[in-house]
Amino acid sequence: KLNIDSLDYQTSHRTITLPGLVNIAAFVPGLAKEGSKDFELVTRESVASGFSMIRVLPLGVEDSLTDAKALEAALANSKVAHCDFNYSVAATSTNSQQLSPLTSRVGSLFIPFNHLSGNINKVATVTSHFGVWPALKPIMTDAKTTDLASILLLASLHNRNVHVTSVTTKDDIKLIALSKEKGLKVTCDVAVYALFLSQNDYPTCPALPTAEDQEALWNNLAIIDCFSIGSLPFQLAHDMKQDVNAAFGIADTLPLLITAVCNGRLTIDDLKTRLHDNPKTIFDLHDQPTCSIEVEMDRSYDVQPGDAWSPLVGRTLKGTVQRVTFKGKTAALDGHISSDGSLGTAASVANPVAVASVASPQLRPESSHGHQNL
Amino acid sequence: KLNIDSLDYQTSHRTITLPGLVNIAAFVPGLAKEGSKDFELVTRESVASGFSMIRVLPLGVEDSLTDAKALEAALANSKVAHCDFNYSVAATSTNSQQLSPLTSRVGSLFIPFNHLSGNINKVATVTSHFGVWPALKPIMTDAKTTDLASILLLASLHNRNVHVTSVTTKDDIKLIALSKEKGLKVTCDVAVYALFLSQNDYPTCPALPTAEDQEALWNNLAIIDCFSIGSLPFQLAHDMKQDVNAAFGIADTLPLLITAVCNGRLTIDDLKTRLHDNPKTIFDLHDQPTCSIEVEMDRSYDVQPGDAWSPLVGRTLKGTVQRVTFKGKTAALDGHISSDGSLGTAASVANPVAVASVASPQLRPESSHGHQNL
Numbered sequence A, B: 001k002l003n004i005d006s007l008d009y010q011t012s013h014r015t016i017t018l019p020g021l022v023n024i025a026a027f028v029p030g031l032a033k034e035g036s037k038d039f040e041l042v043t044r045e046s047v048a049s050g051f052s053m054i055r056v057l058p059l060g061v062e063d064s065l066t067d068a069k070a071l072e073a074a075l076a077n078s079k080v081a082h083c084d085f086n087y088s089v090a091a092t093s094t095n096s097q098q099l100s101p102l103t104s105r106v107g108s109l110f111i112p113f114n115h116l117s118g119n120i121n122k123v124a125t126v127t128s129h130f131g132v133w134p135a136l137k138p139i140m141t142d143a144k145t146t147d148l149a150s151i152l153l154l155a156s157l158h159n160r161n162v163h164v165t166s167v168t169t170k171d172d173i174k175l176i177a178l179s180k181e182k183g184l185k186v187t188c189d190v191a192v193y194a195l196f197l198s199q200n201d202y203p204t205c206p207a208l209p210t211a212e213d214q215e216a217l218w219n220n221l222a223i224i225d226c227f228s229i230g231s232l233p234f235q236l237a238h239d240m241k242q243d244v245n246a247a248f249g250i251a252d253t254l255p256l257l258i259t260a261v262c263n264g265r266l267t268i269d270d271l272k273t274r275l276h277d278n279p280k281t282i283f284d285l286h287d288q289p290t291c292s293i294e295v296e297m298d299r300s301y302d303v304q305p306g307d308a309w310s311p312l313v314g315r316t317l318k319g320t321v322q323r324v325t326f327k328g329k330t331a332a333l334d335g336h337i338s339s340d341g342s343l344g345t346a347a348s349v350a351n352p353v354a355v356a357s358v359a360s361p362q363l364r365p366e367s368s369h370g371h372q373n374l
């Protein structure tokens, strides 16, 4: 062991251990499509990339989880799961009553403003869902601009917490900042791609922030409760007319963030707070004390063009995920995935395990440990 | 005098005296159009119909009051004024700074959501206006549904009062009711036409409430701070493809409301509160102690088809305006207008007259007094 440590010392490689990460907004394109392997692909790439839990967005490319039937279809597609997961259900203008019986089986209600057609009365829709959705169960939305202000008012009037996912603009993050300052119960996430890619680079992808918006996101880091992956990688690839698979963009998350840590734009604590602590608290997720990851901090690599398109080609990144331990077992080691997909379980309901009796995963940003084959 | 009173007793005619009324949302189609007589027409019909003050909406058919030049044009058209008046200015996505110098000359800022084009960022627009518009100067909006919720949140975050004009739907009045209940500083008005005409009768006029919406407005009377005339009569005539003049609908206001009083749906106090007391308070208008009107309560008449189209033809109404006293002089008597348009003045700024030293106009709903030629 001493031998290995001295090897590590010589090459200045630092490895940190983090708890298993949570992707609070996982996009599974073929969500409820019969026989789709997208869920398996997404969980496999997730666990290999350091995520031990994903919260699946209820909006796929063709299907949305708006009723029990769709939820069953999604669950049927999630028998092989490489990490823990839960589903949300999506609000429509007419399904508030139908969703009630599903609350114990899902992680949250998602109110998809950007998919609601323009003609429905959004205020009435949101109000009807607030009226029946259980008070302690999370509510998530993708509302922007006027819709965002609207749902924040309704949440405030009905005394509900709301989580706003995938904030991309200066105006929206400022509105959330002001709302938090005034005591409104709102939390938010920003997709990692939105922190590092902008319309400057990809003018044909309106889902990305402008350079000015992106700067505002960084300036409001304290307002951002969580980082997410979301559907932004998929949307970017789509807008760039590139073939994408369901797992696209997931593996880029940690390298982008760790590189920002190395560049002094983030701290490890910023990262851990937004990919573990806050997600667990906001979405009432069970802790996973036997899940952890080891991340190589210092070795840099140039992203090379590969078989699949990547917006990161040419960038120099750090932050290779070296080892992922999932439920006490090695799920991935130096890029080799050993998970067979049998350990991931549905985690819709907060697990009543006595969390206090197990040691919290320890954050060791300064620790170094040995490894041989980098 | 005794003689006349006994005549009145015989015919059971009851006349009540009310203070001069305020139309908080007067629509002047040719507002800033050079040489337009619309303003004169509107004030003439207003004073004859019992209004001693009008607040002019800053949106005409072709022109809006969005800058100093347009305000000058409107003021040039208002040299002949049969009642007191003020103008508001209309917010655009870019004019928040330009409106600042005009604040002392206008009654309020109007934020016209229904005229803002869809692509602009409404949150940023509203926020920029809240940032520069003086804190004590009224703000009025025509926002509906999601836009309404949005501006109520922004008003709350920026600690501003907002007056919502021309509420027509059940959802909007419920949202305002809930907002008031939660302590938000919001007031609202309903156009008188919206209380008595619905899409049931006029399916091609979407600006009217549905029958269900109208019922909700009546059920929420306590939430309605003011009655207004607004542009609804003009819109209805337009949608019915009828010729309209600027004065259309104004004279119908009191008869519709007085008839509702006679039918027990309203009290005189409901009416006075919403056409005098609340308008004065909400919009910080000078009192007009020498303005009053006498209204015939009991005589009913059938509305006959006339030269101009009227949606009220065939209805039986009460509430003829018998005498209007404007600034101590008789401006109209039994339908004969004696005003020459020289007494109305611009009333943009609250008048510092010592109101306490003059007696408040007395409300005498039960008083009867004589008249001869009805």
Ligand SMILES: [Zn+2]
Residues within 6 Å of the ligand: A012, A013, A014, A296, A299, A371, A374
């Ligand atoms: Zn190393």
Ligand SMILES: [Zn+2]
Residues within 6 Å of the ligand: A130, A131, A157, A158
């Ligand atoms: Zn509620």
Ligand SMILES: [Zn+2]
Residues within 6 Å of the ligand: A019, A020, A276, A287, A288, A289, A361
């Ligand atoms: Zn944990």
Ligand SMILES: [Zn+2]
Residues within 6 Å of the ligand: A334, A335, A336
């Ligand atoms: Zn290998």
Ligand SMILES: [Zn+2]
Residues within 6 Å of the ligand: B011, B012, B013, B014, B296, B299, B371, B374
């Ligand atoms: Zn009489």
Ligand SMILES: [Zn+2]
Residues within 6 Å of the ligand: B130, B131, B157, B158
């Ligand atoms: Zn402010």
Ligand SMILES: [Zn+2]
Residues within 6 Å of the ligand: B019, B020, B276, B287, B288, B289, B361
């Ligand atoms: Zn008065």
Ligand SMILES: [Zn+2]
Residues within 6 Å of the ligand: B334, B335, B336
């Ligand atoms: Zn006559």
